[in-house]
Amino acid sequence: xxxxxxxxxxxxxxxxxxxxxxxxxxxxxxxxxxxxxxxxxxxxxxxxxxxxxxxxxxxxxxxxxxxxxxxxxxxxxxxxxxxxxxxxxxxxxxxxxxxxxxxxxxxxxxxxxxxxxxxxxxxxxxxxxxxxxxxxxxxxxxxxxxxxxxxxxxxxxxxxxxxxxxxxxxxxxxxxxxxxxxxx
Amino acid sequence: xxxxxxxxxxxxxxxxxxxxxxxxxxxxxxxxxxxxxxxxxxxxxxxxxxxxxxxxxxxxxxxxxxxxxxxxxxxxxxxxxxxxxxxxxxxxxxxxxxxxxxxxxxxxxxxxxxxxxxxxxxxxxxxxxxxxxxxxxxxxxxxxxxxxxxxxxxxxxxxxxxxxxxxxxxxxxxxxxxxxxxxxxxx
Numbered sequence: 001x002x003x004x005x006x007x008x009x010x011x012x013x014x015x016x017x018x019x020x021x022x023x024x025x026x027x028x029x030x031x032x033x034x035x036x037x038x039x040x041x042x043x044x045x046x047x048x049x050x051x052x053x054x055x056x057x058x059x060x061x062x063x064x065x066x067x068x069x070x071x072x073x074x075x076x077x078x079x080x081x082x083x084x085x086x087x088x089x090x091x092x093x094x095x096x097x098x099x100x101x102x103x104x105x106x107x108x109x110x111x112x113x114x115x116x117x118x119x120x121x122x123x124x125x126x127x128x129x130x131x132x133x134x135x136x137x138x139x140x141x142x143x144x145x146x147x148x149x150x151x152x153x154x155x156x157x158x159x160x161x162x163x164x165x166x167x168x169x170x171x172x173x174x175x176x177x178x179x180x181x182x183x184x
Numbered sequence: 185x186x187x188x189x190x191x192x193x194x195x196x197x198x199x200x201x202x203x204x205x206x207x208x209x210x211x212x213x214x215x216x217x218x219x220x221x222x223x224x225x226x227x228x229x230x231x232x233x234x235x236x237x238x239x240x241x242x243x244x245x246x247x248x249x250x251x252x253x254x255x256x257x258x259x260x261x262x263x264x265x266x267x268x269x270x271x272x273x274x275x276x277x278x279x280x281x282x283x284x285x286x287x288x289x290x291x292x293x294x295x296x297x298x299x300x301x302x303x304x305x306x307x308x309x310x311x312x313x314x315x316x317x318x319x320x321x322x323x324x325x326x327x328x329x330x331x332x333x334x335x336x337x338x339x340x341x342x343x344x345x346x347x348x349x350x351x352x353x354x355x356x357x358x359x360x361x362x363x364x365x366x367x368x369x370x371x
Contacts, residue, residue: 014246016348022315024247026340026347041305042292048304049288051311054205055277056214058247063278067285075282079274086246087270090254091263093244100240105359110243112358115329116351118320119336125312126341132305144306151310156317166307173303174296182302 010081200272
C-alpha cells in the first residue's frame, strides 16, 4: 500500500525535524534514497525549485515526492503525513504553553538536539558534495567549487537573496554548458 | 457565536494562505508576514506572543511554518481555527508544486536545463552551507555541543547511522547531562 507508506514516511520526517527547513534534509535524504523515490541529484534540483517557489520546503518536497510516486492521492497523503505530527504536537503544547516554555526536560532535550541537528546537516552536506563535484570534466569540477565558495560568501555574508544566487549559478551553468566546459 | 467562529476560520484560512503563497525560502522569511497579518492587521495575538510562538515552534518537531500556523489558529479559534490556519498555509505550496511536478521531470531532459541545474546544485550546496553556519551559531558554545555535533556527524557520515536514532540519542544525552549536572531540577 504505497499511499500508506508515503503517509507514514513523511509522518516520520515531520516528527523528527527540529528547526525546520534544512534541518529536515538528512531525514529526507535517507528516506527518499532508501525508498528509491528520488536520487541525490534530483533531490538537489528540487531543493532549488522549492527555494524558488513559495511555501515551506517540507510541504513542497512531500507534495512533489507524493505526486511523482502516486499522483494526486500520493501528493495528498505525503503532505498530510508531514503536517500531522506538528499539528498534533502544537495542539498539545498550546494547552500547556507556560509549562512547556519553562520545562526543564524540554530545555535539556533541546540542548542535545541543537548540536545533533548541526552534525546531521553537516553529514548531509558531506554526502551531497560528491554529486556536484563528480559531474563533468575536471574544469567543471573546479568551476563548481568556485560557484559554491562564491555562493556561500554572497549568501551568508553579503545577505544576497537565495533566489538570486540560484539564478546566477544557473546562468553560469548554461554559459559553461554551451561553451562545452561541462561535458555532462 | 458559532457563525462568528466560522467567519473567523475563513479569515484564518485566507490569511495563512496568503502567508503561504508569499513566503519564499522557509520559515524565517515567514515570520514578518505572520506578524503583519496576525498581530498588526487582525489583532489575533500580541506582537510579543509571536516571538514566543516561534521559539516554541522551534523546539517542537515539524516545519516552523506549520507549527506557527497551528499555534495562531488554535489561539484564535480553538481546534477548527488550528485546522483552517494549517490548511491555509499548506494549500498554496501544495497546488503550485502539484502543478509543477508534471512538467519538472520532462524539463530536466533539455540540454539548457541540464546545464542550468548543474549550476543550481552548486547554489544549493551553498544554501545548505549557509544554513549550517546559522544553525551552528545558535548552538551553545561549549565542549558538550561540539562533542555531540561531531559525534552525530561521524555516526551518520562514517557509520551510516539513521538520523532518527542519532536525534533520539542526543535528546537523551542532553537530558541525562542536565540531570547529572543539576542533580535535582524538575520543571
